[in-house]
Amino acid sequence: MGPESSSPLFSGSVAGTLRLIFYLALAMVLMVLDHRNGWLWRVRYGAAVVVEPLYRLAGLPAAGMHALGVAFSDRQRLTEQNQRLREDLLLANAKLNRMAAVAEQNERLKELLDTRHSLKLKVQLARVVGVDLGAYRHRLLLDVGARQGVQPGQPVIDAHGVMGQVVQVLPTTSVVMLVTDPDDAVPVVVERTGLRTVAYGSRDGGQLTLPDIPRAADVKAGDRLITSGIGGRYPPGFPVGEVQAVAPSPTGMFLEAHARPSADLDRSQDVLVLHDLAAPAGPPEPAAPAGPPAELAPSSSAPAPARPAGPPPAKPAPAAGTPR
Amino acid sequence: MNRVRLARWWFAGTLLASLLLMLVPLPAVLEPCKPYWPALVLLYWTLESGEGVTLGLAFLLGLGADLFDGVLLGEQALRLTALVFIALRFRSRLRFFPMWQQTLAVLALLLNDRILLLVVRAFAGESLPPATWWISPFVGAALWPFLFLLLDDLRARLRLS
Numbered sequence: 135m136g137p138e139s140s141s142p143l144f145s146g147s148v149a150g151t152l153r154l155i156f157y158l159a160l161a162m163v164l165m166v167l168d169h170r171n172g173w174l175w176r177v178r179y180g181a182a183v184v185v186e187p188l189y190r191l192a193g194l195p196a197a198g199m200h201a202l203g204v205a206f207s208d209r210q211r212l213t214e215q216n217q218r219l220r221e222d223l224l225l226a227n228a229k230l231n232r233m234a235a236v237a238e239q240n241e242r243l244k245e246l247l248d249t250r251h252s253l254k255l256k257v258q259l260a261r262v263v264g265v266d267l268g269a270y271r272h273r274l275l276l277d278v279g280a281r282q283g284v285q286p287g288q289p290v291i292d293a294h295g296v297m298g299q300v301v302q303v304l305p306t307t308s309v310v311m312l313v314t315d316p317d318d319a320v321p322v323v324v325e326r327t328g329l330r331t332v333a334y335g336s337r338d339g340g341q342l343t344l345p346d347i348p349r350a351a352d353v354k355a356g357d358r359l360i361t362s363g364i365g366g367r368y369p370p371g372f373p374v375g376e377v378q379a380v381a382p383s384p385t386g387m388f389l390e391a392h393a394r395p396s397a398d399l400d401r402s403q404d405v406l407v408l409h410d411l412a413a414p415a416g417p418p419e420p421a422a423p424a425g426p427p428a429e430l431a432p433s434s435s436a437p438a439p440a441r442p443a444g445p446p447p448a449k450p451a452p453a454a455g456t457p458r
Numbered sequence: 459m460n461r462v463r464l465a466r467w468w469f470a471g472t473l474l475a476s477l478l479l480m481l482v483p484l485p486a487v488l489e490p491c492k493p494y495w496p497a498l499v500l501l502y503w504t505l506e507s508g509e510g511v512t513l514g515l516a517f518l519l520g521l522g523a524d525l526f527d528g529v530l531l532g533e534q535a536l537r538l539t540a541l542v543f544i545a546l547r548f549r550s551r552l553r554f555f556p557m558w559q560q561t562l563a564v565l566a567l568l569l570n571d572r573i574l575l576l577v578v579r580a581f582a583g584e585s586l587p588p589a590t591w592w593i594s595p596f597v598g599a600a601l602w603p604f605l606f607l608l609l610d611d612l613r614a615r616l617r618l619s
Contacts, residue, residue, distance in 0.1 A: 150513075150546070157517045157539045164521075164532030169582055178525055185526060192481035266483035266492070267527060316585045337585045 175302055182304045189265050189275060189307060196264025200403070256409040258282065260290075262402060263307065272315035272335060274298070278407065279306040287367065289408045295373035295396030296320065296361060297405055312399055313374065314340055321364040322374050324357050333359060333374055333393060340399070342375045347389040353380050359393055369408065468616060469510060472499050472609065477523055490590035493598030496523050496534070497541055497571060501564060501602075502609050504545040505553055516542035530582060537574050541567055557603050565599035 178185055260276040267273040278284050280303045290297045290310050298312040311318050314335040322333045322344075329351050336343040347353055357377040363370025375393035383390035476499035484492055496519060504511045520535030527534065544567060545552065552563055572595055576586075 150543070153513050154539065154543045157513050158536060161517070161520070161532040161536035161539065164535070165530050165578065165582075168531040177531065181525060188478065188526060189481070192478050195482050264483050265481050266489075267481075337588060 178302075179304060182306075186304060186307055189263060193263040193265050193275070200264075257406040258284070258409060260284075260405050260407050262405060267309065272298075272312040272318075273301075274310040274312060274405075276300075276308050276310060276405065276407070277306070279304050279308045281305050283409070284308045284407060289368050289372075290405050291372055291408065292397045292402040292405045294398055295375070296368060297397040297399060297402065299367060300407065310405075313342060313395055313397070314399060320368055320374055321362045322359040323362040323370075324353055324377075325360050326357050327352050329353065330362055330364065336392070340395075342393040342395055344377075344391040344393065345383055345388065347380075347391055349382070349387070349389055351389065353377060353389065353391055355379055358396075464616065468613070469503065469507075472503070473519055476500070477519075477526060480523065481526055490593045491597045493594055493601055494568065494571065496520075497538060497568060498564075498598055498602065498605055499609075500538060500542060501545055501567065502606055504542055505549060506610070506613070511542060511546070513539050513542060513546075530578070533575070533578050536578065537571050540574060541571055544570070557606075560606075561599050561602050564602045565595060568595035568598045571595070 258278060260278040263275040263277050265275045267275060274290075274297070276284075276290070284300055284303055286300050286303055288300045290299060296313055298310045298315070298318060300308050301311045302309040312335070313320055313333070316335045316337045318335045320333045320342075321330070323330055329347070331344050331347055333342040333344050335341075342359075344353075344359075355377055359374045359377065361368040361370055361372045361374055373396040375395045377391050377393045380389055380391045382388075473496070476495040479495040483489075500511065500516060500519060516538040517535045520533075520538035521531070523534040523538070524531050548563070552560060555563065572592065579587075
């Protein structure tokens with residue numbers, strides 16, 4: 135007790151405790167307000183002039199390491215890499231050429247079927263800024279923001295699959311929540327069987343969890359998961375992951391599968407931000423009644439108009455929306 | 459006169475550097491080992507110049523860290539305020555501890571900080587972090603003697619030159 139008696143704080147300990155309580159209460163009020171209303175992001179957006187340069191500054195070491203890696207990697211390896219990339223490009227181009235015809239045919243057929251989904255993509259290239267936004271937060275910082283037209287909710291992909299979605303936007307940077315974030319959920323389809331389910335991020339990091347697969351469902355290790363497009367956030371057809379293990383869930387009611395994300399979440403330097411793909415949430419609009427035009431509809435007074443080739447209507451249909 | 463201003467810049471500079479260090483990413487393997495730099499630097503200043511560090515300063519630094527980290531506004535402010543309060547309370551004792559005891563005390567403070575964070579996250583309805591999450595306080599405590607000696611040495615040199 136000796137040294138403390140001389141400390142000025144010891145005498146004023148009551149005042150110190152009061153101050154502590156004051157600050158703790160203030161912090162709690164801030165946390166509750168932020169949790170409820172998302173204040174932090176408004177404050178951050180306002181403070182972007184300070185925050186963003188600091189992000190760039192903090193990203194410099196990572197960028198520097200990358201540059202050093204390129205500068206000091208030996209010629210042999212670069213040549214090899216270049217060669218491999220060329221081969222990949224050749225292969226991809228060949229595949230694309232073959233696919234182009236199929237895609238066009240698909241497009242025509244879809245037009246005939248009047249579906250709104252199209253395979254066309256409108257994308258924006260973005261670079262990852264090497265900044266650590268808190269451990270186990272599964273967030274990435276991109277170097278595009280509101281000024282480049284990025285909005286929260288846009289999906290982000292890389293060459294191998296879905297990475298996540300934009301959650302917060304600053305003027306020239308934006309934050310992406312990865313698919314491995316425990317708060318993220320991606321509606322997926324098992325490619326082999328067409329089973330629809332939802333992939334969540336797992337809290338152990340780097341993995342996806344599919345906790346509610348029916349016990350009778352046919353899912354096994356090696357199955358590829360692709361986005362189903364349900365929910366309207368992620369467009370359909372992008373690879374999400376590959377199932378690694380399936381086991382009964384702890385409750386025993388469902389099967390629980392673990393999957394490895396397809397995207398290179400740790401290593402991707404360049405990513406694509408998708409535009410114009412988010413369909414409105416909620417149930418789809420009711421389909422417009424398809425059928426013969428209204429003037430051709432059989433009215434109750436006039437007899438049914440003659441049709442070139444078709445069975446005569448069995449009886450005057452009350453509604454024009456008879457499916458044919 | 460000039461010395462005082464230099465000392466003040468040095469003080470602010472180390473705190474800002476600690477925020478930057480918090481943002482700099484590490485390779486994925488080392489990621490759980492990253493110490494909580496703002497807490498360590500703030501602890502150093504609490505022990506060295508107890509008059510300069512107040513609860514208000516800890517609160518403001520925490521708010522700044524929250525602004526950059528983007529977690530929850532007020533979370534780190536709460537943690538740093540609690541940390542500095544405890545450190546100030548035991549400051550006269552901590553200062554005269556031998557280094558190994560001081561390191562143990564820092565470990566206890568950092569562990570306490572993690573527990574606080576866990577409580578806050580639990581209230582925010584977030585999932586529990588994995589076991590590797592608990593490595594960071596130990597790394598922080600292991601780095602403490604070096605950080606302390608380094609900052610002390612630099613401070614002494616700056617004052618002398």
